[in-house]
Amino acid sequence: MTLIMGVLNVTPDSFSDGGLWLEPDAAVEHALELVAQGADIIDVGGESTRPGAHRVDPAEERARVVPVIRRLTEQGVTVSVDTMNGSTARAAADAGAAIINDVSGGLADPGMPDAVLETGLQYVVMHWRGQLDSADSHAVYTDTVAEVRSELSARVTDLLERGVDPAKLILDPGLGFSKNASHNWQVLAGLREVETLGFPVLIGASRKRFLGALLPEGAPVADRDAPTAVISALAAQAGVWAVRVHDVTSTRLALDVVRAWQAGSDD
Numbered sequence: 462m463t464l465i466m467g468v469l470n471v472t473p474d475s476f477s478d479g480g481l482w483l484e485p486d487a488a489v490e491h492a493l494e495l496v497a498q499g500a501d502i503i504d505v506g507g508e509s510t511r512p513g514a515h516r517v518d519p520a521e522e523r524a525r526v527v528p529v530i531r532r533l534t535e536q537g538v539t540v541s542v543d544t545m546n547g548s549t550a551r552a553a554a555d556a557g558a559a560i561i562n563d564v565s566g567g568l569a570d571p572g573m574p575d576a577v578l579e580t581g582l583q584y585v586v587m588h589w590r591g592q593l594d595s596a597d598s599h600a601v602y603t604d605t606v607a608e609v610r611s612e613l614s615a616r617v618t619d620l621l622e623r624g625v626d627p628a629k630l631i632l633d634p635g636l637g638f639s640k641n642a643s644h645n646w647q648v649l650a651g652l653r654e655v656e657t658l659g660f661p662v663l664i665g666a667s668r669k670r671f672l673g674a675l676l677p678e679g680a681p682v683a684d685r686d687a688p689t690a691v692i693s694a695l696a697a698q699a700g701v702w703a704v705r706v707h708d709v710t711s712t713r714l715a716l717d718v719v720r721a722w723q724a725g726s727d728d
């Protein structure tokens with residue numbers, strides 16, 4: 462069954478929850494709440510990836526995430542670390558993290574593949590075409606699904622050549638990263654093409670701008686949780702490994718519906 466990865470941004474500037482969980486006690490408390498609501502994994506990030514966000518010094522990023530990761534893993538929570546830095550990935554591994562979630566797929570930091578290799582953690586390789594800027598200059602495709610698929614495949618080849626165990630890899634088409642709303646919908650429509658690469662797939666649609674476009678203008682960001690939950694259900698139906706979401710309760714319910722539908726029973 463599809464897993465739920467709950468988002469914990471320990472940042473001052475993430476687009477939907479920046480500044481809310483910067484204080485470690487509040488961050489841990491929120492993460493435990495997400496687990497109680499049904500999250501299987503908590504994705505702890507210390508650097509915002511939103512367009513125009515400033516890069517964070519890796520030492521500052523580590524100071525934000527490591528104490529939170531340690532406290533969560535001590536309580537038995539499965540943690541992924543959302544980072545593009547190999548040094549942060551290593552520190553997170555020491556603090557008990559199980560998964561490295563790298564939105565750059567190993568392209569931002571040449572030290573990341575070695576960190577993956579040496580820590581032996583699972584590794585989420587997201588489709589990435591460079592740092593986001595407001596102009597979104599990389600959001601140009603002739604065949605979106607084919608290009609995302611082949612660029613992910615090239616990342617996999619590179620990682621395998623460096624000795625990374627294929628059993629550790631998880632792929633993510635990177636909704637909203639160098640992709641406009643049409644590109645995102647094309648990727649979702651072609652999700653099974655991405656799955657033919659033969660790796661588990663993670664989808665991160667939660668609260669993204671292309672979902673806001675379905676709502677009345679000026680609707681609050683939390684209103685995007687309903688369309689996010691629908692995407693969680695459809696992604697589960699398409700066989701994805703996990704969905705990365707801010708609101709766990711609505712996605713838990715959506716996935717329970719899928720399970721009952723598939724089983725023809727709710728027990």
Ligand code: PMM
Pocket residue numbers: 468470475476477506509510511543562563564585587633635636663664665666705
């Ligand atoms: N999106 C964001 C951050 N990290 N990681 C993966 N694997 N996939 C995503 O789609 C993804 C991610 C941006 O969302 P946030 O600012 O709400 O965390």
